[in-house]
Every structure is written in C-alpha cells, then in structure tokens.
Amino acid sequence: MHKDDCIFCKIALGKVPAHKIYEDDDVIAFLDISQTTKGHTLVIPKEHFDNYLATPQEVMHKVMDVAQHIGQAQIYVLGAKGVNILTNVNKEAGQSVMHFHVHVIPRYISKEGFRIEMKENPNIKDLSLPALAEQIKKGL
Ligand code: 5GP
Ligand code: ZN
Numbered sequence: 221m222h223k224d225d226c227i228f229c230k231i232a233l234g235k236v237p238a239h240k241i242y243e244d245d246d247v248i249a250f251l252d253i254s255q256t257t258k259g260h261t262l263v264i265p266k267e268h269f270d271n272y273l274a275t276p277q278e279v280m281h282k283v284m285d286v287a288q289h290i291g292q293a294q295i296y297v298l299g300a301k302g303v304n305i306l307t308n309v310n311k312e313a314g315q316s317v318m319h320f321h322v323h324v325i326p327r328y329i330s331k332e333g334f335r336i337e338m339k340e341n342p343n344i345k346d347l348s349l350p351a352l353a354e355q356i357k358k359g360l
Contacts, residue, residue, distance in 0.1 A: 223268045228319035232266040246279060247286050252323065257333040259298045261324045263287045269320045271309045280320075287322045300326030304336070 222229040230236040231250060238250035241261055252260040263286045269275040275283070291303040304325040308315035325333070341347070 221268055223319070226268055226317075226319050228262075228264050228317055228321060229268050232264065241290065242286055246282050249286055249290055249324075257326055257328065259294050259300065259326045261290050261294075263290065263322045263324060265320055270318050271315060271320050272307045272322075273309050275320045283320070283322055287324050290324045291326075294324065294326035298326055300328055302327035306336075
C-alpha cells in the first residue's frame with residue numbers, strides 16, 4: 221500500500237527523483253537529501269508503513285539486511301571509519317517523514333555531523349530498575 225501524500229512512497233514509485241543506491245522488489249535505498257555526512261543513505265520498504273515498530277517483521281528484516289550491506293560499503297568504498305545505523309519512531313523521537321526508514325550514516329571523524337549523547341538521567345535515583353525491567357518484560 222502507498223500513501224498519496226508521502227514523499228518516500230513517491231520516491232519508491234519513481235514519481236520523485238532520488239539518487240538510488242539499491243533496489244529490489246521490496247526495498248529501496250537512496251541518498252538522504254541532507255547528507256549529514258558524505259554518503260548518508262536512507263533504506264526504506266517500498267510499501268508504506270509508518271515506522272519501524274509498525275512494520276511487519278519480514279519486511280523489517282529485509283530493510284535491515286540492506287542497511288547492513290550499505291554500512292559495509294560505506295566503510296570499504298567511502299573509507300568511513302564508523303557508521304551510525306538508526307531509525308526514529310514518531311515525532312517525539314525525531315521522526316519527520318512518517319514512512320519507515322533507516323538512516324545509514326558513515327562517520328569519518330569523531331563528532332562530525334551530529335552526536336548522539338546518552339546523558340545520565342538526573343532522576344535516576346527515583347527509578348526502580350528491577351520494577352522497570354519487570355514492567356517492560358510484561359509487554360513482550
Ligand atoms: P527522520 O527525521 O524522519 O528520521 O529523517 C527523514 C530524513 O529524510 C531526513 O534526514 C531528510 O533529510 C530526508 N528527506 C526528507 N525529504 C527528502 C527527499 O525528498 N529526498 C531525500 N532523498 N531525502 C529526504
Ligand atoms: Zn510512504
């Protein structure tokens with residue numbers, strides 16, 4: 221299924237141009253327009269799913285397989301020293317295009333482009349980690 225107002229559906233259908241790197245029946249990969257670092261690539265399912273969590277497992281696996289190959293190519297061909305592979309789910313997490321996509325971002329120099337910083341929660345002492353672990357476990 222595709223959504224008429226979705227920019228990534230349009231790219232998947234060839235209605236909007238993109239610099240394609242890979243394409244098969246289910247998955248397409250193309251350069252991100254922002255090029256946060258040189259070679260920044262997006263991998264998407266051709267079918268529309270809103271985000272990673274809403275994507276059927278079989279499709280998600282295909283997307284992640286392609287992301288792995290692209291990360292390897294960024295190291296071997298572009299000479300990247302590292303790669304960030306990430307996906308945002310919903311706007312609170314920074315998702316701006318509501319069609320599942322995986323960012324594959326080659327890294328050449330530490331701290332160039334962007335940085336993900338895992339800060340320690342200042343209220344950590346108020347959290348019960350055993351209770352929290354149990355709570356999440358119950359949702360599996
Ligand atoms: P998000 O913020 O949803 O995780 O990432 C969306 C990404 O899509 C951004 O990095 C943005 O640069 C990229 N993007 C948005 N519109 C287009 C477009 O029309 N073409 C391409 N190639 N990338 C796009
Ligand atoms: Zn879409």
